[in-house]
Amino acid sequence: MSNLLQIEEIVPDMKNWSCVITVQEKQQVTDSLGTPTKKQKFVFYDSEGSKVEGIIFNADIPRMSPMLQVYKRYKISNADVRTIPQKFQSAGLIKQWVITSKTVIEEVDGNEDIMPVKFAFTDFADLSDYMDDKNKSVDVLGVVISSLAMKTITRNSRQSNVQKFVLLNEESQTVLLSLWDDFLNNEGQILLNNMHSYPVIIGRRLKVNNYNGVSLSTWFDSALLVDPPIQEARQLKNWAMRNAKSIAEIIDAKSYIKYNPALSLKRDQKTTLICNVTASQKTAWVKAKLSFEQIFQKYWYMSCARCYRATAADYGMEFTCNSCKEKGAAMPRCRFDVDLIDDSGVIPASIFGDLAEKILTFTGLEAMDHFNQNLELPLQFVHEQLKTKTFLVHIKPVQTQLADTRQRYTILYCSELEPKMSHAQLTHEPESVSLSCDQQAENEQLLTAGHGGSSSKVRLRLSQKFDETETVSTNEFDSPHADSKKKAKLG
Ligand SMILES: [Zn+2]
Numbered sequence: 073m074s075n076l077l078q079i080e081e082i083v084p085d086m087k088n089w090s091c092v093i094t095v096q097e098k099q100q101v102t103d104s105l106g107t108p109t110k111k112q113k114f115v116f117y118d119s120e121g122s123k124v125e126g127i128i129f130n131a132d133i134p135r136m137s138p139m140l141q142v143y144k145r146y147k148i149s150n151a152d153v154r155t156i157p158q159k160f161q162s163a164g165l166i167k168q169w170v171i172t173s174k175t176v177i178e179e180v181d182g183n184e185d186i187m188p189v190k191f192a193f194t195d196f197a198d199l200s201d202y203m204d205d206k207n208k209s210v211d212v213l214g215v216v217i218s219s220l221a222m223k224t225i226t227r228n229s230r231q232s233n234v235q236k237f238v239l240l241n242e243e244s245q246t247v248l249l250s251l252w253d254d255f256l257n258n259e260g261q262i263l264l265n266n267m268h269s270y271p272v273i274i275g276r277r278l279k280v281n282n283y284n285g286v287s288l289s290t291w292f293d294s295a296l297l298v299d300p301p302i303q304e305a306r307q308l309k310n311w312a313m314r315n316a317k318s319i320a321e322i323i324d325a326k327s328y329i330k331y332n333p334a335l336s337l338k339r340d341q342k343t344t345l346i347c348n349v350t351a352s353q354k355t356a357w358v359k360a361k362l363s364f365e366q367i368f369q370k371y372w373y374m375s376c377a378r379c380y381r382a383t384a385a386d387y388g389m390e391f392t393c394n395s396c397k398e399k400g401a402a403m404p405r406c407r408f409d410v411d412l413i414d415d416s417g418v419i420p421a422s423i424f425g426d427l428a429e430k431i432l433t434f435t436g437l438e439a440m441d442h443f444n445q446n447l448e449l450p451l452q453f454v455h456e457q458l459k460t461k462t463f464l465v466h467i468k469p470v471q472t473q474l475a476d477t478r479q480r481y482t483i484l485y486c487s488e489l490e491p492k493m494s495h496a497q498l499t500h501e502p503e504s505v506s507l508s509c510d511q512q513a514e515n516e517q518l519l520t521a522g523h524g525g526s527s528s529k530v531r532l533r534l535s536q537k538f539d540e541t542e543t544v545s546t547n548e549f550d551s552p553h554a555d556s557k558k559k560a561k562l563g
Pocket residue numbers: 376377378379380381393394395396397398
């Protein structure tokens with residue numbers, strides 16, 4: 073007869089013990105850096121709420137892993153107990169049980185209890201504090217209300233699948249969570265199959281990225297708990313079911329695919345002087361004047377209406393997009409260059425979509441019509457107005473492929489500052505000009521105007537200008553793999 077003990081009582085090298093545990097989380101199978109070793113980690117807890125790490129290696133993974141399902145209770149006997157070396161300890165777990173094909177595991181029946189485990193969730197509004205920091209990750213709680221299309225990305229001849237899911241909290245704020253590869257194959261499929269029932273997830277050790285202002289992504293050591301038996305998760309699911317109508321409206325409006333200033337703009341947003349902005353910063357906030365009076369340019373490009381990638385299709389023509397693979401009509405989209413100017417310097421930036429239309433006071437369609445009729449847009453009034461305005465601008469460097477060109481930036485968001493605020497300290501959120509800017513814009517490959525043979529002065533000048541095929545192509549995705557710092561191209 074083995075001794076039935078609690079997690080705390082079980083020490084390294086102990087024999088002849090048993091312990092009843094519940095599986096709190098089950099991570100993906102991962103490779104160890106630079107070795108052929110594969111491992112899969114678990115977190116177990118007992119009735120006292122004590123936790124221990126479970127780990128399975130290599131060939132034992134396919135045999136033993138299916139025997140341990142998340143939230144289920146098991147009696148485990150005589151696993152190999154070790155102390156985790158300090159540098160590998162995480163989340164306060166000090167001991168490790170190595171589960172091998174010899175370990176005795178028996179499922180224990182019983183009602184599913186509420187987990188006696190406390191999580192420290194980060195509010196959606198505080199996520200930007202953790203943005204783009206390799207050493208920081210967050211735990212979040214949210215209800216999954218929708219998903220975007222799955223994408224396949226090729227990086228260093230290795231393919232990765234990624235799909236974005238929309239998380240909602242009780243304040244009706246949304247944030248996008250990218251699930252990569254195994255996360256998509258495992259928990260992602262459960263989410264997709266149960267979308268109608270408002271699955272609640274706890275995402276553990278997620279990375280915060282700057283896509284859309286703020287977004288989340290799985291990382292190699294993340295864990296996703298789907299509908300975990302904890303009080304807060306059940307409350308949130310209940311809330312979602314009571315608010316099905318307003319959630320349907322959120323899904324319908326699709327505002328979650330746009331930049332969300334409520335999450336990314338801080339009440340006391342700090343800004344950088346333009347002379348101090350560098351391409352190594354993932355994003356920067358500046359207070360600047362916008363000027364494009366001196367820039368001769370086309371104010372639109374033909375795009376896929378779904379993903380905004382540039383296309384050679386004619387306006388209104390139904391075509392299958394090479395980028396998103398969706399069939400749809402080609403639409404002119406507003407896009408132009410501006411100079412961002414403050415007392416310290418000037419940098420060039422591009423502005424896209426709704427945000428660009430608001431500044432330009434013309435739509436992409438109007439810009440196209442003028443272009444096609446060889447008429448210059450009447451912009452004198454806009455230029456005069458801009459001289460009196462200062463904007464709070466969120467920018468991101470463009471990955472440029474041309475050597476010796478000036479570093480360009482993409483405007484993710486901009487909002488006009490009230491005149492008195494322009495030079496003083498910002499004390500409250502400025503009124504925004506627009507709530508939307510799709511970062512998809514960055515995936516655009518701008519085309520040449522391509523209308524050879526025109527004798528029109530305007531068109532000739534435009535053609536010359538746009539013959540320098542400008543190629544802007546970066547990726548919104550950050551790789552979940554620690555070894556890959558390079559930005560991947562969309563497949
Ligand atoms: Zn497309």
